[in-house]
Amino acid sequence: MTKPYDAIIVGAGQAGPPLAGRLTQAGMTVAVIERKLFGGTCVNTGCMPTKTMVASAYAAHVARRAADYGVALTGGVGIDMDRVRARKDEVSGNARRGVESWLRGMERCTVYQGHARFVSPREIEVDGEILSAPRIFLNTGGRASVPDIPGLDRVDYLTNTSILELDTLPRHLVVIGGSYIGLEFAQMFRRFGSEVTIIERGPRLIAREDEDISAAIREILEAEGIRVHAGAGSIAFTPQGDDFAVAVSGSEGAANLTGSHVLVAVGRSPNTDDLGLDKAGVTVDSRGYIEVDDQLRTSVEDIWAMGDCNGRGAFTHTSYNDFEIVAANLLDDDPRRVSDRITAYALYIDPPLGRIGMTEDQVRRSGRKALIGRRAMTQVGRAIEKGETRGFMKVVVDAESHAILGAAILGVGGDEVIHGMLDGMYAHAPYSTIQRAVHIHPTVSELVPTMLGEMKPLV
Ligand SMILES: Cc1cc2nc3c(=O)[nH]c(=O)nc-3n(C[C@H](O)[C@H](O)[C@H](O)COP(=O)(O)OP(=O)(O)OC[C@H]3O[C@@H](n4cnc5c(N)ncnc54)[C@H](O)[C@@H]3O)c2cc1C
Numbered sequence: 001m002t003k004p005y006d007a008i009i010v011g012a013g014q015a016g017p018p019l020a021g022r023l024t025q026a027g028m029t030v031a032v033i034e035r036k037l038f039g040g041t042c043v044n045t046g047c048m049p050t051k052t053m054v055a056s057a058y059a060a061h062v063a064r065r066a067a068d069y070g071v072a073l074t075g076g077v078g079i080d081m082d083r084v085r086a087r088k089d090e091v092s093g094n095a096r097r098g099v100e101s102w103l104r105g106m107e108r109c110t111v112y113q114g115h116a117r118f119v120s121p122r123e124i125e126v127d128g129e130i131l132s133a134p135r136i137f138l139n140t141g142g143r144a145s146v147p148d149i150p151g152l153d154r155v156d157y158l159t160n161t162s163i164l165e166l167d168t169l170p171r172h173l174v175v176i177g178g179s180y181i182g183l184e185f186a187q188m189f190r191r192f193g194s195e196v197t198i199i200e201r202g203p204r205l206i207a208r209e210d211e212d213i214s215a216a217i218r219e220i221l222e223a224e225g226i227r228v229h230a231g232a233g234s235i236a237f238t239p240q241g242d243d244f245a246v247a248v249s250g251s252e253g254a255a256n257l258t259g260s261h262v263l264v265a266v267g268r269s270p271n272t273d274d275l276g277l278d279k280a281g282v283t284v285d286s287r288g289y290i291e292v293d294d295q296l297r298t299s300v301e302d303i304w305a306m307g308d309c310n311g312r313g314a315f316t317h318t319s320y321n322d323f324e325i326v327a328a329n330l331l332d333d334d335p336r337r338v339s340d341r342i343t344a345y346a347l348y349i350d351p352p353l354g355r356i357g358m359t360e361d362q363v364r365r366s367g368r369k370a371l372i373g374r375r376a377m378t379q380v381g382r383a384i385e386k387g388e389t390r391g392f393m394k395v396v397v398d399a400e401s402h403a404i405l406g407a408a409i410l411g412v413g414g415d416e417v418i419h420g421m422l423d424g425m426y427a428h429a430p431y432s433t434i435q436r437a438v439h440i441h442p443t444v445s446e447l448v449p450t451m452l453g454e455m456k457p458l459v
């Protein structure tokens, strides 16, 4: 027998649960299907656990530097991995339980725990039951990709999920992939006390960013004792008892290392291969992402895809914004669109990188006339006072319209401070609006107007 609902939501990540809230408030009956953990990647194996552990690593780092601040600690700095993990489990577990109890207590919402699969454009099967609805929303997220590296299959490799459950500290953690996931874990485990090596296939770390940012990040990580092999064209693993050997060669030369643990951090793949999308006629692109239009409609009428599974964003805030776009179009007669969204994200190494809009390189390649402002964190009073002067900030502005095109702040508070300029971009304000704003002293933000007042033509 088929159970009818007004709507079916597959996946309880960042977009599904709030959409269930809006649809049920509008009087619809909704089935939410989640196969694993409520809250999805961000809550369980992504942002929340990692940022909680990044905080532990930061505490260790500051403790090691205590004497710089005139604080005397007797004895060395030890790491209690059980406590680190327990703290992470508490933060993440509270959030997961919060999402689950919210959904289970939601009027007109029925929660199914199991794997969902289409049997037709309007029907989904979960654990042998068939549910039907005139509208279906997909929020299935993604999982770690595993690269085809010789010998990797013979090594007990870790992903962002399994590394969170380690109860002992790796002696030597080898990280494959030098982007968001790789860099955050690399610095975290180095600060916990592991030896850490990053192996990146591309010519530089976090290669989507400008070269000066990649170089500064590499310098920050190397200063903490992390080894980096970029331009690694060839990587091969050989098991050696409980350890493994890894041979790397490429544009930075060749090296042979011995590691105890390897983390694979080479990108994510969408959870779309096991959804029966062919039974519904929903199309995917060559990498498996569900094809959507600017308002997140798939190729099949009344089926929408939100979050990481549609390839239009890969962040918690973009997934949540997808929910806002779908809800606004469906329930509020408000034609919100993905193309209204300005690129914005942060990399949570310490100091963090806050990034918005275009990179300097993208602006240069666009050929438009632009102005650029730059300021080292050594010229920021608050950073000096805090003893955290690594990094710099920069901004690129259109020379004719005076619109802010993009900015980066690699420095203490950079993930927060960048929002002033982001809000200026959303307000379509010329840069002079922020340049003339009187910011609070002493903050990192107070140097943003100064930087905007000292711009030069981008050549
Ligand atoms: C280590 C790490 C750190 C990160 N840090 C950040 C960060 O600091 N900031 C940031 O913005 N982003 C971060 N991200 C990215 C962020 O976690 C994701 O972009 C976000 O969680 C995507 O949300 P989503 O709703 O699209 O999917 P998900 O949160 O992945 O949710 C999808 C859900 O669907 C379920 N599901 C899948 N298929 C089915 C099926 N067939 N049937 C039933 N259920 C199904 C899954 O079990 C899952 O619960 C990080 C990611 C990782 C891996």
Ligand SMILES: NC(=O)c1ccc[n+]([C@@H]2O[C@H](COP(=O)([O-])OP(=O)(O)OC[C@H]3O[C@@H](n4cnc5c(N)ncnc54)[C@H](O)[C@@H]3O)[C@@H](O)[C@H]2O)c1
Pocket (backbone or CB within 6 Å): 147, 148, 149, 176, 177, 178, 179, 180, 181, 182, 184, 199, 200, 201, 202, 205, 206, 207, 232, 235, 265, 266, 267, 268, 313, 314, 315, 345, 346, 347, 348
């Ligand atoms: N701070 C954040 O917001 C945050 C943190 C973590 C993850 N995330 C999300 O998770 C997603 C995945 O992150 P990620 O870092 O795994 O992927 P990514 O796609 O950002 O980077 C993968 C890196 O691995 C390298 N690589 C690919 N194949 C390789 C190989 N065979 N050998 C060596 N290097 C190889 C690539 O050149 C690239 O630098 C990101 O797109 C991001 O949206 C966000």
